[in-house]
Amino acid sequence: MSSERRDRAVRAAVEQGLLTEEQPVAALLDVAGIRTCAAALRDAFAAVTDAPVLHAFAVKAAPLVPVLALLDDEGIGAEVASPGELALARAAGVRPERIVLDSPAKTPGELREALALGIAVNADNPQELARIDALVRSAPSTSPVGLRINPQVGGGAIEALSTATATSKFGVALRDEGARESVVRAYLDRPWLTRLHTHTGSQGVPLALMAEGVAAAYDLAEEINRAACRQQIDTLDIGGGLPVNFASDDQTPSFAEYAQLLRERVPGLLDGRYGLVTEFGRSLLAKHGLILARVEYTKTSGGRPVAVTHAGVQVATRTVYDPASWPLRIEAYDAKGRPRTGESVVQDVAGPACFAGDLLAEARALPPLEQGDVIAALDTGAYYFSNHYGYNSLPRPGVHGYTTAPDDTVRFSVVRAPQTMAEIVAESGGAQPDALL
Ligand SMILES: *Cc1c(COP(=O)(O)O)cnc(C)c1O
Numbered sequence: 001m002s003s004e005r006r007d008r009a010v011r012a013a014v015e016q017g018l019l020t021e022e023q024p025v026a027a028l029l030d031v032a033g034i035r036t037c038a039a040a041l042r043d044a045f046a047a048v049t050d051a052p053v054l055h056a057f058a059v060k061a062a063p064l065v066p067v068l069a070l071l072d073d074e075g076i077g078a079e080v081a082s083p084g085e086l087a088l089a090r091a092a093g094v095r096p097e098r099i100v101l102d103s104p105a106k107t108p109g110e111l112r113e114a115l116a117l118g119i120a121v122n123a124d125n126p127q128e129l130a131r132i133d134a135l136v137r138s139a140p141s142t143s144p145v146g147l148r149i150n151p152q153v154g155g156g157a158i159e160a161l162s163t164a165t166a167t168s169k170f171g172v173a174l175r176d177e178g179a180r181e182s183v184v185r186a187y188l189d190r191p192w193l194t195r196l197h198t199h200t201g202s203q204g205v206p207l208a209l210m211a212e213g214v215a216a217a218y219d220l221a222e223e224i225n226r227a228a229c230r231q232q233i234d235t236l237d238i239g240g241g242l243p244v245n246f247a248s249d250d251q252t253p254s255f256a257e258y259a260q261l262l263r264e265r266v267p268g269l270l271d272g273r274y275g276l277v278t279e280f281g282r283s284l285l286a287k288h289g290l291i292l293a294r295v296e297y298t299k300t301s302g303g304r305p306v307a308v309t310h311a312g313v314q315v316a317t318r319t320v321y322d323p324a325s326w327p328l329r330i331e332a333y334d335a336k337g338r339p340r341t342g343e344s345v346v347q348d349v350a351g352p353a354c355f356a357g358d359l360l361a362e363a364r365a366l367p368p369l370e371q372g373d374v375i376a377a378l379d380t381g382a383y384y385f386s387n388h389y390g391y392n393s394l395p396r397p398g399v400h401g402y403t404t405a406p407d408d409t410v411r412f413s414v415v416r417a418p419q420t421m422a423e424i425v426a427e428s429g430g431a432q433p434d435a436l437l
Helices: 003-015 031-046 065-073 083-091 108-117 126-138 179-188 207-228 255-265 282-288 317-321 421-427
Strands: 025-030 053-058 077-080 099-101 120-123 145-150 193-197 235-237 275-278 289-301 304-309 330-333 345-350 359-366 374-377 398-404 410-416
Touching (some): 003 330, 003 374, 003 398, 003 410, 025 282, 031 053, 031 065, 031 255, 031 282, 031 398, 053 099, 053 282, 065 077, 077 083, 083 108, 108 120, 120 126, 120 193, 126 145, 145 179, 145 207, 207 255, 282 289, 317 359, 330 359
Parallel strands (some): 025 398, 053 077, 099 120, 120 145, 145 193, 235 275
Antiparallel strands (some): 025 289, 289 304, 330 374, 345 359
């Protein structure tokens, strides 16, 4: 989001009382920004292919029903990887033909439900294919079914998010001894296996490597179709994984850049013979969300200023545990929500949790923060506040969508209400205090 739009939203959030003593953390989602981003994704692929393309948002990036409904309104479906994510997509009204089920650990019950609903399923491995064999024999299904392969093209800068390494847990490792032949055989044995899936993400993986993974899947699809003497594979699911720029407001790389790269690198993929599925998550939401938190205290420690805020590991889990991989930009505002100016000083921005590493930013140059100020953690629309971590029984913050009217007034709507103390007690065994007595 632009810094102007952001500043206006922060100011309005403070003025409209979204941040209080009881609710010292609030998350904001820029509705117009999400819509613009969804349109950019659609346009990027429409510019390179006439084939049907289903863009399925990776629900884990922002598992919030109103977000899924907003994206559905923009023509974007849902990629789900658990019964919970499927339930969210259905609650958002996403139609079965726009839902794709992935996950390396689907149970027989999950597979049965997916096949009964007619949602697309990507099998992870041969054992799962065998389960699907039995299920489709007993009850014919309209679900398009694919197999996930790991092209083993290598990892990116963040090991934990690299899905296409030699030993990744995902999919069939295509370069392993005998794997390619057995995948081709698996397709020839199953005329209903009509899709092929790969996801060479995520954050930290360069575009060229992503394209190499897609190219490997395309080459395999061509090989299978030649062996089958027909176009058995009619759709390639190329996954998500477009990296996000956390260093500035620029949206780079863009969906258009990636689509153009695919056109150069894998032209056959886009010549109309194959339908496409994409599964972008972070790149659709990250830059359209932010976390606001009140500064409760300021102090100095070892001579370094420290601002103790209410946002820490519970909403920025990856940043706190792996700050080198997940640095977040922090903006400083005063108690009225106006941007703080003034000579920057090097300071720590700490969270509320009881361990020393709970820092949103360490040794960061920011205008001097004061008690009662507000900090904003930027680019947190994906995988941050929506993926809350329950440490210290800290509540899930409220999430508020906002739109700006032509006269610059900002309107908020509740996407997710803040978690209540009663809910925290209830989910922590509060109904059975005597269970261990
Ligand atoms: C997580 C995931 C995605 C989305 O990745 P992003 O980096 O958020 O775009 C897509 N597909 C699969 C199978 C995933 O596991």
